[in-house]
Amino acid sequence: MALLSVADALAQVLQDATPLLPENLPLADAHGRVLAADLTATRTQPPAALSAMDGYALRGADVATAPVRLKLIGEVAAGHPFDRPVGAGETARIFTGGVMPPGTDTVVIQENTAREDDIVVINQASASGRHVRKAGLDFTAGEVLLTRGRQLTARDLALAAAMNYPTLPVYRKPRVAMLATGDELVPPGTTPGPGEIVYSNGYAIMAMARGEGAEAIDLGIAPDRVLETVAAIRRARDSGADILVTSGGASVGEYDLVQRALAAEGMALSFWRIAMRPGRPMMHGRLGAMHVLGLPGNPVSAYACAFLFLIPLIRRLAGRTDIDHQPERAILGADLPANDERADYLRGALDPRPDGAPVATAFPVQDSSMLTPLARAGCLILRAPHAPAARAGDACSVLKLGV
Ligand code: AMP
Ligand code: MG
Numbered sequence: 001m002a003l004l005s006v007a008d009a010l011a012q013v014l015q016d017a018t019p020l021l022p023e024n025l026p027l028a029d030a031h032g033r034v035l036a037a038d039l040t041a042t043r044t045q046p047p048a049a050l051s052a053m054d055g056y057a058l059r060g061a062d063v064a065t066a067p068v069r070l071k072l073i074g075e076v077a078a079g080h081p082f083d084r085p086v087g088a089g090e091t092a093r094i095f096t097g098g099v100m101p102p103g104t105d106t107v108v109i110q111e112n113t114a115r116e117d118d119i120v121v122i123n124q125a126s127a128s129g130r131h132v133r134k135a136g137l138d139f140t141a142g143e144v145l146l147t148r149g150r151q152l153t154a155r156d157l158a159l160a161a162a163m164n165y166p167t168l169p170v171y172r173k174p175r176v177a178m179l180a181t182g183d184e185l186v187p188p189g190t191t192p193g194p195g196e197i198v199y200s201n202g203y204a205i206m207a208m209a210r211g212e213g214a215e216a217i218d219l220g221i222a223p224d225r226v227l228e229t230v231a232a233i234r235r236a237r238d239s240g241a242d243i244l245v246t247s248g249g250a251s252v253g254e255y256d257l258v259q260r261a262l263a264a265e266g267m268a269l270s271f272w273r274i275a276m277r278p279g280r281p282m283m284h285g286r287l288g289a290m291h292v293l294g295l296p297g298n299p300v301s302a303y304a305c306a307f308l309f310l311i312p313l314i315r316r317l318a319g320r321t322d323i324d325h326q327p328e329r330a331i332l333g334a335d336l337p338a339n340d341e342r343a344d345y346l347r348g349a350l351d352p353r354p355d356g357a358p359v360a361t362a363f364p365v366q367d368s369s370m371l372t373p374l375a376r377a378g379c380l381i382l383r384a385p386h387a388p389a390a391r392a393g394d395a396c397s398v399l400k401l402g403v
Contacts, residue, residue, distance in 0.1 A: 001274035006308065006343050012270050013284050013309050017291060019319035019395060020172040020242065027157050032213045033170035033321035034256055039146040041163045045138040050101040051076070053131040057098075058091040060128025062108035072118045089195040090121050100132055107131035111208055122286050134396060136388060139163070142224070149321030151213070171319030176209040176310070177241035178202045179219040179232050182248040182297060187221065200371060201295070201302040209245075212314040217241055227260035237290060242317055244290050245310060248297030250281040259283060269293055269337060277307040277342045278368035291317075298368040299324045304345050304380065307324055307399070327382055327397040330389055333361030339387040350378030350398060360398045377401055 003013075022036030051057060058070060068089040076082040079098030085103040086092050092101050100107075105128060139145055143161060144155055150169070160168055186192050201220055204315040206216035215272040217239050222232040226295040228250070236244040249258035250272075259272060265287055272283040272294070278301035283294030293310055307326070315323035334377065346362040353359050360381050363373040379398035390396065 001282070002273050003273055003342070006274060006276050009271060009274045009282070009284070010309060010312060013291070013313055014316055014323075016101060016286070017313055017316045020174060020317050022169045023321075024167045026164065026167050026172050027161055030152050030168045031154060032156060033144055033151060033152055033168075034213070035148050035150050036169040038144045038148050038370075039160060039163060039165065039168070041139045041141050041145055042141045043164050044141045045134045045162055046133055046135055048081075048135050049129060050078075050133045051094045051096060051098045051100060053107055054095050055103040055107045055109040055131065056091045056122070056358070057086065057094040057100055057107055058111055058122075059086070059088060059104060060130075061146060062088060062091075062128065063106065063108060063122050063126045064128075066122050066124045066125040069177050070122060072115075072120050074101070075197050079350055098346070105132065106127055134385070140141060149319060151318075151320055151322075153230075168262050168346050170215060174209075174213045174214040174242045174317040175240055176206070176216060176243045176245060176314065176315050176357075177217040177219050177236035177239055178206050178209075179229075179236065179244065179246045180221045181229060182221065183224045185221045185248075185269055193306050199299070201299050204299070204303050205295070205310065206249070207304045208303075208311065208402070209314060211351055212311055213264075214243075214314045224257055226257055226261050226264065229257055233261055233287070237287070237296070238340050241290055243313060244287065244292045245295060245306065246292070247295045247302045250283060250294055250296050262292060264292070267293050275303075275342045275366050276308075277344050279308075279345075280342065282309070284309070295326055296368075298369040299371050300347070303374060307380070307401070310347075325399050325400055328358070330358040330360040330381075330396055330398045332381075332384045332392050332394045332396045333359040335388045336362060336381075336383065336390045339380040339383045339385065342387050343382075343385055344383035344387075345399075346383060347377040347400070348379055348381045349376070350400065358395055358398070 032107040064142040073090050074082045075093040076098035079104045081099040083103045108126050114121040180202050184196050186196050209216045222228045246258045259403045267285040267287040281296045282305045285292045287363045312323045348360050381395040
């Protein structure tokens with residue numbers, strides 16, 4: 001049977017994944033969350049013409065030439081408008097953010113003036129309309145300024161506040177439960193016995209999930225026994241996980257424990273092998289409402305599969321509309337051999353050439369157990385199935401790796 005392509009596998013993972021239900025959150029809690037509705041400005045900003053400087057509000061026609069002497073008739077500060085009209089030959093003191101009094105259209109900055117009691121001498125001619133922010137300069141009531149599916153930045157929160165929204169409709173955060181399996185695994189900080197190794201996968205994957213705005217639930221390590229694995233799967237369900245990520249127990253010929261335990265719990269399997277390297281034994285299914293991604297145990301395979309499948313799935317559940325990784329163009333720094341039928345994701349350095357063009361150089365050893373080159377990698381270099389041999393200097397596609 002031909003293995004499933006990465007693109008087809010991703011399409012299956014996303015097929016019945018829909019955004020989680022929206023909730024309303026105070027602005028202060030909404031950073032990084034995804035808007036569940038378009039946001040329309042409920043007011044105009046600025047609501048009236050405002051001064052952009054400290055100076056004098058006046059009629060532009062009065063200062064087409066200078067010097068000119070104007071009568072000072074009042075003062076306007078931010079939040080304290082001055083309602084009397086300012087006539088020809090008159091002016092009002094104004095501060096930044098002050099509402100332009102009726103009749104005025106121009107501000108002359110105070111540096112270009114001199115005061116003689118209630119007379120203001122304007123020393124420099126000024127163009128009409130200078131230093132005034134017109135009503136609606138920033139936005140107008142009724143305009144849609146932030147759209148559904150947008151992940152909210154710090155700047156978006158300031159804009160939403162200015163639009164007068166105290167709370168925002170956002171999609172619920174996906175909950176990702178992480179379960180490691182393997183009799184040989186011990187947590188970091190303990191002393192491994194004979195044949196044991198230190199559990200590493202979950203730390204990268206949980207950090208990756210949190211970086212995508214998900215909540216991570218650490219289910220720890222299950223030994224290679226169906227009963228314990230089933231118990232951990234139930235804990236994932238009881239914790240309200242939207243996604244269960246497992247690692248290990250996936251190699252053919254091993255115990256295939258994870259798949260057996262999931263099947264016993266009623267998982268609908270969609271696939272369990274794909275045409276990629278690292279990461280062929282990658283599994284996907286649904287257990288009720290919970291999406292299940294069964295990652296291979298080798299740390300690099302687990303990371304690559306999580307990068308390619310978990311991140312888009314989290315983004316989809318979180319309501320984002322921009323969910324795909326965008327490959328970037330680079331120049332190969334070293335020759336590559338022809339590829340076989342599996343898409344290859346080579347770990348490599350990504351460094352700029354002297355002219356700034358990015359150069360991607362695959363590390364010489366591509367073993368899916370090796371964390372040192374993974375940690376040092378700047379990118380994954382994409383090699384399509386059956387790609388011909390490539391030479392240093394050829395163009396290539398890379399996926400930049402995150403922090
Ligand atoms: P498995 O898929 O369980 O056969 O695991 C494949 C390889 O990955 C084995 O060498 C495991 O020891 C290793 N491995 C599995 N899970 C982890 C993990 N969570 N952290 C580090 N290595 C792991
Ligand atoms: Mg194992």
